[in-house]
Amino acid sequence: MFKKAKQSRVFQDIVEQIQDAIINGKLEPGAKLPAERELKDMFNTSRGTLREALRVLEQKGLIEIKLGVSGGAIIKHMDAEPIVESLALLIRSGEVSLKHLSEFRIKIEGSLVEIAASRATKEDIKELEILFNKAKGYYEKDDWGNFLKTDEKMHMYIGTMTRNPVFQFVQKSIHDNIHQYYEEYLPMNKKRTLENLTDFEKIIKAMKINDSQTASATIIDHVKRFNDKMQEKIKLNTK
Amino acid sequence: MFKKAKQSRVFQDIVEQIQDAIINGKLEPGAKLPAERELKDMFNTSRGTLREALRVLEQKGLIEIKLGVSGGAIIKHMDAEPIVESLALLIRSGEVSLKHLSEFRIKIEGSLVEIAASRATKEDIKELEILFNKAKGYYEKDDWGNFLKTDEKMHMYIGTMTRNPVFQFVQKSIHDNIHQYYEEYLPMNKKRTLENLTDFEKIIKAMKINDSQTASATIIDHVKRFNDKMQEKIKLNTK
DNA sequence: TGTGTAGAATGGTTTAACCATTATCATTAT
DNA sequence: ATAATGATAATGGTTAAACCATTCTACACA
Secondary structure (H helix, E strand, C coil): CCCCCCCCCHHHHHHHHHHHHHHCCCCCCCCECCCHHHHHHHCCCCHHHHHHHHHHHHHCCCEEEECCCCCEEEECCCCCHHHHHHHHHHHHCCCCCHHHHHHHHHHHHHHHHHHHHHHCCHHHHHHHHHHHHHHHHHHHCCCHHHHHHHHHHHHHHHHHHCCCHHHHHHHHHHHHHHHHHHHHHCCCCHHHHHHHHHHHHHHHHHHHCCCHHHHHHHHHHHHHHHHHHHHHHHHHHHC | CCCCCCCCCHHHHHHHHHHHHHHCCCCCCCCECCCHHHHHHHCCCCHHHHHHHHHHHHHCCCEEEECCCCCEEEECCCCCHHHHHHHHHHHHCCCCCHHHHHHHHHHHHHHHHHHHHHHCCHHHHHHHHHHHHHHHHHHHCCCHHHHHHHHHHHHHHHHHHCCCHHHHHHHHHHHHHHHHHHHHHCCCCHHHHHHHHHHHHHHHHHHHCCCHHHHHHHHHHHHHHHHHHHHHHHHHHHC
16 A cells, blocks of 8 residues: 655655756756765765765766866766666676577667668668678688677667667677687688678678668678687687 | 776776676675675775665676665676666657657567567466467457556567577566556557457467467568557647 | 866765664563 | 564664875976
8 A cells, every 4th residue: 555665865856856857957967066065064974974875876877977176967868878887796606697698689689780770871781891891801801700700790780770869788798798709709711701701791792772671681690600709619628 | 009008996996807707697686785884894995885886786786785784785687677778868859759669679570579489388388378369358448558658568478488688687677667658658559459369369379389470470571560559649638 | 388286076984873663572461 | 371562683784084096187396
């Protein structure tokens, strides 16, 4: 019948007030909060309590704190970073394995490419081709590290093409967290790298004619091959 | 060439030490940290600084703090709550709209049901049928609120059936956040509610014979219909 | 004109005290 | 004996005042 009376903590009230001001646009990204010693008076509290509130806001990714004179709390642009970090925690704790993450990635990236292909503009294609040629260059120079980075950039750019921030956030969360496995488990392999390049060529070609089915099917193969490589390596390592 | 020298804050060091202990399993869920006045001595710091560290850990969803004697910081089970909250922030700030969320949900839930169907056990089917009959009961009693709750439970249970925590976390994040729109934008409609029930009947039947394609296609229709209803209502409201 | 240094503003930390909440245990009334 | 009542102590929550560390700014000086 009744809701449990929420127990009030002063710092929580401060967090909510500042958070609401940010959400309502009263505080825009880039704006600077007053100094701690001023804020403490505005909220009629102590500096310690105020600082606990700032810690929470910082952890939520809403503010960033700089040191020194003219330092202070600055309103940040909201992004996927807190989600990336939370997911990283779940992975590190063993609740989520590479297998889980890969299975999810295959599904999500298939959908994502399908949408991206259906919304691709000429500028998008041009951007993808620039990235593709960069990747090709790194492939020819056997620069595995930069090849991987560019490959990832293509994946992220396809996320942008969906024009849907949810897909972009999820794409970033997955890639940031799967990236840690790359160096350890993804050995350079010229033949397979070429296959990956060919995949992207196919995807771009499909996007040009809005063939979202082919684009989607190709990326799914692409991601599967990537993950299979890693899984193989993991099995070898644990044998 | 160099990484920016991270500036050290005492409370960050405390956060990392405790977080690592949790991740490594040295501190298991349910365990209680020593009292603040003891911890402060163990870390050789002040209570204020220690409390800032506890605020961060609390915000990360790693600990829960209870009041009074025999209170203190208790290690929590990790769950999707921090992700749910971060996504909620992105939605409330307007970075993510209902349309964005729905588009994502349709894709993810299609994949999720496909996997769930391929892994369904007899016990899973039984559990779904129990929920289905509950929903049917609420439908017949015109209990719209409980019907929605049960509908959501079915969606969440299908997430469990994937045996993949990533899908479960995402499913929870989406549903918790889309739920706030239900009351406002989902009017009771006997005919359409029946359609939804029929959908679940089809899905369960398909799962029984491991027909993941039909199950997936059906849930996609189901979710689309749900969202279309809401979108219609939103359009009417904003006219 | 450039360079270095002193000052001041700001966040980071410490200390010590008091307040508020709650489990526990002793006291008391029935 | 048992149940209500109240005192006690442990714990988190808050406050205050001081000092430290970092960094921007302005001024003096070469």
